[in-house]
Amino acid sequence: MNLDLLAIAAHPDDVELTCGGTLLKMAQFGYKTGILDLTAGEMGTRGTPKLRAEEAAKAAKLLRVSWRDTLGVPDSDVQPARQHKLHLAAIIRQLRPKTVILPYWEARHPDHYHASELGYEGCFLAGLKQLPITGEPYRPFKILYSVSYANIRPTFVVDISGQYEQRHKAILAFASQFQPPKGEKASKVHLAIDRLEDEMNQLARHYGQMIGVRYGEPFFQRELMKVEDVVKMEVRSI
Numbered sequence: 001m002n003l004d005l006l007a008i009a010a011h012p013d014d015v016e017l018t019c020g021g022t023l024l025k026m027a028q029f030g031y032k033t034g035i036l037d038l039t040a041g042e043m044g045t046r047g048t049p050k051l052r053a054e055e056a057a058k059a060a061k062l063l064r065v066s067w068r069d070t071l072g073v074p075d076s077d078v079q080p081a082r083q084h085k086l087h088l089a090a091i092i093r094q095l096r097p098k099t100v101i102l103p104y105w106e107a108r109h110p111d112h113y114h115a116s117e118l119g120y121e122g123c124f125l126a127g128l129k130q131l132p133i134t135g136e137p138y139r140p141f142k143i144l145y146s147v148s149y150a151n152i153r154p155t156f157v158v159d160i161s162g163q164y165e166q167r168h169k170a171i172l173a174f175a176s177q178f179q180p181p182k183g184e185k186a187s188k189v190h191l192a193i194d195r196l197e198d199e200m201n202q203l204a205r206h207y208g209q210m211i212g213v214r215y216g217e218p219f220f221q222r223e224l225m226k227v228e229d230v231v232k233m234e235v236r237s238i
């Protein structure tokens with residue numbers, strides 16, 4: 001399957017939380033989108049890997065994602081190791097995404113910054129002819145970094161006001177992490193989901209406000225943005 005857009009992240013739900021609205025918006029534009037979770041999120045304190053996989057499939061459906069899979073890297077031990085890079089490169093060759101979204105390379109959780117490095121190197125290696133893997137050499141055209149949690153100024157923000165509600169549902173699809181098993185006291189986890197929801201809401205509002213819309217998702221790219229027509233540029237200055 002050839003994808004237009006592939007989002008790669010460490011844990012199931014990372015993509016939903018950081019760029020789910022953008023994935024949905026691109027699917028609504030008619031692009032083929034995909035999510036590659038590097039781990040199955042098996043270190044999550046709640047739920048089982050099987051349940052997590054069901055939740056990930058449900059969230060993917062809500063975001064109209066055409067393809068979702070797990071690379072099989074151990075949770076809490078994401079490393080840019082040779083075997084993971086080759087495995088990822090083989091998937092990139094198979095999916096041939098035009099654009100790839102990665103986590104930003106600075107983060108609190110080691111899995112997140114390692115996911116960034118592993119993702120970038122997998123995309124790069126996929127273009128090397130002599131690599132000991134099958135498939136036609138291929139490199140994505142564009143790499144974007146999702147910077148919702150990063151303390152940097154984004155290069156651009158995607159307006160997700162129209163996708164916000166659906167993104168919210170996709171995040172809540174990962175219910176097992178936030179809801180207590182039957183019989184267990186709810187106080188602690190309720191706080192967790194409340195806090196997370198609130199945080200995501202605030203971040204999306206904050207970045208939306210920066211471009212004059214209700215909700216937005218921020219991205220960074222290493223390259224400069226090319227502009228053709230300065231008269232048609234969006235986002236009001238004064």
Ligand SMILES: [Zn+2]
Nearest residue numbers: 010011014112
């Ligand atoms: Zn994560």
